[in-house]
Amino acid sequence: MITKRKALHTMEPLDQTDRKILALLQTDGRLSGAEVGRRVGLSQPAASARILRLERQGIITGYRATVDPAAVGLNIHAVVRLRTTHAHLGAALQLAARTDEVTSTRRVTGEDCLILDVHCGDAGRLEQVVDSLARFGPVSTALVLRDYPDKPLMQYRPTGA
Structure with a gap:
């Protein structure tokens, strides 16, 4: 099993x-x-x-199965943005981590602090998730109409590589 860790700064190019x-x-x-x-x-x-070698350097951090949310009854996909204060950030992150419907969490710069992907079976459960997050600050929710495949990261060359 590969554990998630940061790539070593002294890795081979x-x-x-x-x-x-x-x-x-x-x-x-x-x-x-x-x-x-x-x-x-x-x-x-x-x-x-x-x-x-790529695994040991922490470049490959793991392998996983990709599941179609709709195929397992999660028919609503929303992107939820939360604007909070630094004092509430830790509690908001803890809530996101223990809420099964939150499938990814990103801490971002700008007016919002967190962007969360939320997958729910129905609108009522989405409302509950949004309301639980709203106790930490203003929430903005957008329903995802369609997901497109992610592009492999390594088809791009970073500047200077």
Whole structure:
């Protein structure tokens, strides 16, 4: 099991092969080392060694299954923005962490402090979640009409790379 941690500041730089491996695994984390190697032009042992190095460096932080929320009865997806004070931030983060319907939490700059993805089975439960967050400050809610696939992170090159 890979534990989530920050990438080491002294890590080896990523080359094009590492970037290709990362893009492949972000698209399909179940690819075998042999298949990854075939797609990037490496032997299975060489590809597996690179994957292990990327895991050890904290670049690959884990593998997971992606679940369709609607297929499990969570038909409402909302983005909730919370504006709070520094004094209430910790309590708001704790509430978000223990609320099952909150599937992601981002602390952001600007007028809002937190942006949360919320998946609920019905509007009544969304109302309860929003009301529980509103005790920490003004809340703004937007219903998501459609989700589009995420792009693999490693198809982009950071400036200077």
